[in-house]
Amino acid sequence: MDSIFWTVILSLFEGFATTLKLFALTLIFALPLGLVICFGSMSKIGFNLRLGGVRRRICPISALIKTFVWIIRGTPLMLQLIVIYYGPGLMFEWDLLPRFTAVLLAFVINYACYFSEIYRGGIESIPRGQYEAGQVLGMTKSQIFFRVVLMQVVKRIVPPMSNEIITLVKDTSLSRIIAVYEIIFMAQSFIKSAGLIWPLFSTAIFYLVFCGLLTILFGAIERKLSYYKV
């Protein structure tokens, strides 16, 4: 084997380390943030308004959050990356954020919005009867949520979550657009520097193996939760 091969492999692993770091940090921040956004969009805080004889309930928090989620889900993640990285500098002449921080910020916001909708779907899919059963047994609201509803929500959201998380693995490659040294960026650099195309193609192996592992992990979680039906 010639030395260029090992140089390529080494830098691919280096790039993949950045990819993994972005993936892990996004999950760590976006999973809880998604729950907060979910509660915000389900919030019923507000007031009644009479409009043309029809009484309507206005919930400002929920409306605001829903608009935000609409914007984030309605625009390309790539565009959001560019806006977060270049936007503050162009608009307010602020210093640029470090590239990785900008990417992480964009990913966390974007994925938190998607997660929030998955959470919401999960929470709203729990039948009223479960809450009512808790109520007639004298349980408090928080006892009902944490002891009755939550585990059922978890079970219901594992399949859509795994889908979204596997998408995230591959979306990390978008950070290449603002020159974060993740695996695609590293592989692509060999086209110009050494005239090699195979490093780019071989990145697929990294993604495939990692997504394969995640699939196995989520399969195991689903099996672990299969002792009850909801």
Add this chain to the structure above:
Amino acid sequence: MAILEVKNIKKSFGKVKVLKGIDFSLERGEVLAIIGSSGSGKTTLLRCLNFLERADEGTISVGGQVIFNGADAKTENEAVTRRKRLHFGLVFQSFNLFPQYTVLKNITMASELLIKGEAKDCREEYEYNRKLREKAYKKELKATRKADRAALTERHRELEAKEQAAYEAHMSAINANMKAKLAEVKPHALDILAQVGLSDKADAYPCQLSGGQQQRVAIARAWALHPEILCFDEPTSALDPELTGEVLRVIRNLKGSDRTMIVVTHEMEFARNVADKIIFMADGVIEEMGPPEQVFDDPQSEKTRAFLHSSLELTGKAD
């Protein structure tokens, strides 16, 4: 004295008047069956009794004590409502067991939480009172002359020490009591489980049981809290016909004890044999009320007669 007294309960959903003034009372140990066609307000009545819906008007008294009055303000502390709810138990049409817990845990969970909640309430009450005393003391301290402050501080310290000691004694009594009660929960649940004939299913999950078994667990779960009045909302309507018998048998067996029960049902035969009192509801009012012999054999109202005729015809038992 009547254990349950319901007076003039009214409930509307938007413009639809579902209950138009319901009055009845129930003696301890009596079984009341509520019959009537769908949409007559039977289920809504039960839900009002269990505080799952708030009645618009009327009063509900348990053991002579008014626990609900429609005239009162709508904002009520959640904890107060929770306590009132415990006068009643409710068995749902669709069981509503907690799927992620075993049968035993389904039965014991609420009792355990309630027992633990008591100790917590005691702690919080003490903390709250302590804060009040602290506030009063600081206020007093400001108002006193400097020379007298030392004496006041001393007095406050003594009082606090006494209160603390009293609280600790109280808490340890409560904790001991709590532990004793917690130790009883499981054997008690197993005992009830045996009475509904499901001893061997204690460690099963709800999804492993048949509908009839699930409903029997749901009955055990409601029963375990010893509500004064146990309500059943069409307990057999979601079951296959061959499974209704086992559930009805369990309910009938409960009757022996001095348990007061309200059963909303479409099982006319069951209502006639088990109930001490029948209420026939139509369009949100009690159309007819009385002992089963009277309501079934000699109905006074035309509507009752029509309803009984059609429902008995269905089961092929019309004369």
